[in-house]
Amino acid sequence: MAKENQIAFTRDENEETALHLLARSSLESCCQGMKRQVIFQLVKFLWQTFIFKSSSKNEIFEFIRNPSHLLFDAAKVGNFGFLSELINAYPSLILEMDSRDQTIIHVAVTNLHASIYSLIQEIGSQKDIIATMTDTEGNTLLHLAAKRAPESQLELVSGAALQMCLQLVWFKEVQKIMSPLKNSEERTASELFRREHAELRNDAESWMKSTAQNCMLISTVIATGVFAASITIPGGLDDKSGKPNYLKKPPFLVFAISDAVAFISSTAAILIFLSILVSRYAESDFYKSLPLKLIFGLLVALFSSITSMMVTFASAFFITYYYDSNRVPIFISAFAFLPILLFIVLQFSLWCDIMYSTFYCKNIFKPDKSILYVLLVEM
Incomplete structure (x- = not known):
């Protein structure tokens, strides 16, 4: 291995590389502006210059899967920028599956990461492949959308009613590309949604x-x-x-x-x-x-x-x-007029949550720009 490649392949005491550490970082929220762009440029440099272009297919998958799968680490925290850099160079990574037979699209639905889920709109006929996939428990993509989201994601909006609205938005969005199927428990997605969200x-x-x-x-x-x-x-x-x-x-x-x-x-x-x-x-x-x-x-x-x-x-x-x-x-x-200002200030966060849950979140599944379609056609 050339010395200049060591920066990408060097592992710490936990056998993790720089890309593995960056994959789990919430770069979309913790970094702003120029700093975030610099980090994404670093990801692109490490991936395309040292790993993708200088390694065989087997070496690439060995790298991303050990000690943990960096694609799914990034998908869990909603690290869309990180994933876009990797998938831009290697679009078929979007079909990579974990130990539960789930893709990053499945993980995005489970954790309510709209930007990552929106990638499914860019993969053409391969969207049907993901739509018909079932994981090790017999769950389709719609069954995962029917399950209650992690509390960390639901808490992004205040009030149980608005959280319920957010869950319904996700369910109906995934329902657009799915046909009603039963999982291993012989439950349709609608039945599963009703059971999972009874308390909510x-x-x-x-x-x-x-x-x-x-x-x-x-x-x-x-x-x-x-x-x-x-x-x-x-x-x-x-x-x-x-x-x-x-x-x-x-x-x-x-x-x-x-x-x-x-x-x-x-x-x-x-x-x-x-x-x-x-x-x-x-x-x-x-x-x-x-x-x-x-x-x-x-x-x-x-x-x-x-x-x-x-x-x-x-x-x-x-x-x-x-x-x-x-x-x-x-x-x-x-x-x-002070009470009017107080009412606006004190209720502003609730207003934002209401507008987000009712209107804005219905449009979050439309990507700002295409990053996959042309590349997939060329492969």
Whole structure:
């Protein structure tokens, strides 16, 4: 072995090479920007220059399989960049199987790594081979999608209902390329999904009901408050005409409009959250129906009612206490918007999780660019 090749083949006390160590590193999340690109360039350099071009086929597979299979190590942690560098040079590696007769596509489905699973869209007719494969337990790709994902992956979104939605998205995505088959336990994938996710479905129902009840309580309080404000005219009434004293003033118009919007939006929120509470909570409801109701109830109706309520308070305070000095009323009215900012900040992560589970995660299976198709055709 030439001295320049030793950097790629040198093993540590655990018989691991540099590529084996890099395979288990979560390069997609732990490194950013230029640093990540440099590491991927190193992977490409080690693989293509020293291993792929200077070794026989048997030597290559001996290298990647010992002491552990670096392809599957990378697939388990979602190291897509690492795998793309290896598969670019040797596309047939995508059909490599582990001791359980599973490919990296199977591992990607088990661990919810969409970027790796998306490679199946680029391998042409060989996709049918993977789609019909069964592992040592008789499970197809769809059966693996029906199993409950590792907690580390489910915890990427908050709330059992959103986790259930994420699992359903994966199941339906894999279902597009699969035909219904039974595993060694004579269970279809749908039956397996129902059994594996029974506890999560119950947790999702409890989470959704608790969230809806709490939000409906807040909406009810807001509706009660703004309704009372609508019949308590700020600034009083004119003794002679009985009209509001500030009827023609801009702050009064702001008060009237915001109070009406707050009452209407809070009432709409109550109805939306009520519809969540009386839902049947079937598995399919968590795929689209319930998340959409939560979006409109929490992100639209409740947020609008809280914002309008604070505008109502600010305008009413300004009308009532605006006399000789306008500094204090203006300051208090501006400070009234602090709860709106707090609501946005405190609920931002939940909003992101809802949008991700409901909309964005349905598009994560579309690769940004092709890395395999041309190479596979050429082989």
